[in-house]
Amino acid sequence: MISRYNPRTVLAFxxxxxxxxxxxxxxxxxxxxxxxxxEYWPSVTHTIIWVVPLQALAFWRFGLYRGIWRFASLPDLxxxxxxxxxxxxxxxxxxxxxxxxxxxxRSVLVLDPLLLLLIMGGSRLLYRAWKEHRFGALATxxxxxxxxxxxxxxxxxxxxxxxxxxxxxxxxxDDMPTKQGRDLYGIAVLGKLDSLxxxxxxxxxxxxxxxxxxxxxxxxxxxxxxxxxAGITALTVPAFDDLASGKVTxxxxxxxxxxDLLGRDPVQLDDAGLHGLLTGQVxxxxxxxxxxxxxxxxxxxxxxxxxxxxxxxxxxxxxKIEQEFTAKFPQVPILCAIGDVKHxxxxxxxxxxxxxxxxxxxxxxxHVPLMEQGNAWQAMRNNVLGxxxxxxxxxxxxxxxxxxxxxxxxxNPTNVMGASKRVAEMVCQSLHAAxxxxxxxxxxxxxxxxxxxxxxxxxxxxxxxxxxxxxxxxVTHPDITRYFMSIPEACQLxxxxxxxxxxxxxxxLDMGEPVKIADLARDMIRLSGFSENDIKIVYSGxxxxxxxxxxxxxxxxxxxxxxxxxxxIAQARSVDDAWIETALAWLNQDNIADETEVxxxxxxxxxxxxPQSPQAE
Numbered sequence: 001m002i003s004r005y006n007p008r009t010v011l012a013f014x015x016x017x018x019x020x021x022x023x024x025x026x027x028x029x030x031x032x033x034x035x036x037x038x039e040y041w042p043s044v045t046h047t048i049i050w051v052v053p054l055q056a057l058a059f060w061r062f063g064l065y066r067g068i069w070r071f072a073s074l075p076d077l078x079x080x081x082x083x084x085x086x087x088x089x090x091x092x093x094x095x096x097x098x099x100x101x102x103x104x105x106r107s108v109l110v111l112d113p114l115l116l117l118l119i120m121g122g123s124r125l126l127y128r129a130w131k132e133h134r135f136g137a138l139a140t141x142x143x144x145x146x147x148x149x150x151x152x153x154x155x156x157x158x159x160x161x162x163x164x165x166x167x168x169x170x171x172x173x174d175d176m177p178t179k180q181g182r183d184l185y186g187i188a189v190l191g192k193l194d195s196l197x198x199x200x201x202x203x204x205x206x207x208x209x210x211x212x213x214x215x216x217x218x219x220x221x222x223x224x225x226x227x228x229x230a231g232i233t234a235l236t237v238p239a240f241d242d243l244a245s246g247k248v249t250x251x252x253x254x255x256x257x258x259x260d261l262l263g264r265d266p267v268q269l270d271d272a273g274l275h276g277l278l279t280g281q282v283x284x285x286x287x288x289x290x291x292x293x294x295x296x297x298x299x300x301x302x303x304x305x306x307x308x309x310x311x312x313x314x315x316x317x318x319x320k321i322e323q324e325f326t327a328k329f330p331q332v333p334i335l336c337a338i339g340d341v342k343h344x345x346x347x348x349x350x351x352x353x354x355x356x357x358x359x360x361x362x363x364x365x366x367h368v369p370l371m372e373q374g375n376a377w378q379a380m381r382n383n384v385l386g387x388x389x390x391x392x393x394x395x396x397x398x399x400x401x402x403x404x405x406x407x408x409x410x411x412n413p414t415n416v417m418g419a420s421k422r423v424a425e426m427v428c429q430s431l432h433a434a435x436x437x438x439x440x441x442x443x444x445x446x447x448x449x450x451x452x453x454x455x456x457x458x459x460x461x462x463x464x465x466x467x468x469x470x471x472x473x474x475v476t477h478p479d480i481t482r483y484f485m486s487i488p489e490a491c492q493l494x495x496x497x498x499x500x501x502x503x504x505x506x507x508x509l510d511m512g513e514p515v516k517i518a519d520l521a522r523d524m525i526r527l528s529g530f531s532e533n534d535i536k537i538v539y540s541g542x543x544x545x546x547x548x549x550x551x552x553x554x555x556x557x558x559x560x561x562x563x564x565x566x567x568x569i570a571q572a573r574s575v576d577d578a579w580i581e582t583a584l585a586w587l588n589q590d591n592i593a594d595e596t597e598v599x600x601x602x603x604x605x606x607x608x609x610x611p612q613s614p615q616a617e
Contacts, residue, residue, distance in 0.1 A: 019119045020055040027111035043102040058087040088113035142168035150174035154211040197230035210236040278303035284356040287363030289317025295491045301329045341386035351397040362405045371417040372544040376598040383420035385587040403498040404446040419602040419609040430577035432504040445501030449509040450483030471535035473521045481514040510566040
């Protein structure tokens with residue numbers, strides 16, 4: 001039976017059997033003042049052959065060998081206590097029942113379990129201590145580190161880093177007064193977070209670990225700033241979701257990233273509702289090779305759709321997402337469809353053949369300066385005509401839900417891109433309103449949000465390239481601000497909005513607090529291990545169509561709450577759709593309209609559109 005277990009289990013069992021025999025002998029030895037009389041030696045030898053097997057059976061039956069000595073803890077000690085206690089009760093009973101003709105002093109029956117408990121428990125704890133501190137002689141070669149936070153994550157981190165070859169925890173800092181001055185697994189909580197600089201100097205620490213995965217992002221940002229001010233490298237533990245899911249352990253330290261500073265509280269999704277919306281359904285994502293479209297596809301894949309249609313105009317982008325899904329989501333059936341959302345025949349054929357239940361329309365031209373200078377006509381055709389073509393086809397083919405990915409730049413737009421997306425919203429609102437109320441109709445929903453970290457065209461990749469080349473970082477204006485969220489969070493909220501929408505709504509995501517782009521640049525410089533002396537920030541002036549700040553609601557709009565704390569509904573002004581047919585005919589013309597004509601048309605359709613000239617700083 002033992003042979004089925006690994007050698008360490010066999011060794012542990014042999015150790016405990018020997019410990020049982022040794023404890024029985026020592027009990028006699030102590031009973032007779034360290035010298036066992038000759039007349040008692042027969043009693044020792046006659047009883048030990050009964051006692052040790054009985055105790056060994058108890059050890060095995062009570063699961064003493066399920067645990068690992070290196071991680072011995074209170075549950076292991078509890079099992080030893082129960083096994084030894086039960087054996088202590090059975091020994092005199094067995095000696096009586098089997099009529100063993102040997103006199104066993106009562107004190108031996110009391111001393112034996114106490115000694116056995118001490119030997120078995122002590123050897124395990126000593127082994128664990130040796131394993132955890134086996135490099136203790138080389139402690140000075142391990143890097144000292146301070147942990148910021150003294151909660152559950154910090155406790156786990158202290159315990160795990162005790163076995164690290166690289167790190168040596170020398171103290172913790174926490175703002176809670178009840179924790180200060182206390183110990184966590186023998187490591188002292190030295191004071192508040194603000195004392196980091198003085199403690200780091202005193203303890204000669206060059207690294208700090210921010211161990212607060214469930215804290216508000218403002219707290220983590222403050223901790224990162226304290227590390228920067230103290231001139232020490234900030235590390236962090238994995239995100240709370242990754243820890244909870246068991247993907248990684250708390251000791252998987254990494255450097256602070258931009259997401260940690262701009263990060264937000266986890267999104268709570270209605271998983272049951274999303275399963276009803278997506279599981280077993282045909283779902284289409286347009287612009288599936290882009291940053292938003294590809295992440296939407298990844299999020300949808302979690303819900304096991306019947307078929308996921310990846311609709312994309314770029315062959316290379318579609319190839320990349322196809323390769324990714326083949327490797328990461330082999331269980332999800334996908335269809336890679338190359339095509340242009342403006343091409344009516346291709347869209348109709350695709351929807352007629354596969355009959356999707358839900359469409360997420362992420363295909364768009366989104367780069368403000370590029371669309372403003374010489375590409376206004378293309379922006380209008382792609383963002384407006386493309387939306388109408390896909391949305392109207394969805395309506396004709398009985399698609400249950402159509403979710404338009406919009407932008408905060410559609411609010412009081414000052415550029416062609418933002419104004420074109422506002423027209424796209426109006427197209428969806430008009431299609432929803434025009435559908436007969438007494439027949440099943442497509443629920444059209446638009447979702448507005450600001451910039452997402454790492455999306456194509458965002459400032460993050462640009463800043464990373466500028467830092468890599470030695471600078472400088474170019475920022476258009478010292479006061480320019482933007483809203484930011486991570487791509488996964490934005491896509492999760494898009495899915496949630498798609499589920500909640502009844503049709504005709506414009507959902508607005510809670511983007512948190514706006515961030516100054518100049519501050520973002522400074523954070524990236526610091527996270528890259530440089531200072532502003534190494535990488536300069538220069539201001540180049542606002543670009544065509546660029547605003548100092550973005551808004552999520554137009555002046556004549558207000559919002560209504562929803563059951564989800566991060567989603568609100570914009571009560572946009574009603575849409576007069578008399579112009580839509582004229583606009584579509586104009587967009588379908590063979591002649592290419594120039595930028596001036598496009599802006600005049602936009603001003604007619606979007607009254608809040610106010611073209612803005614570039615400003616020099």
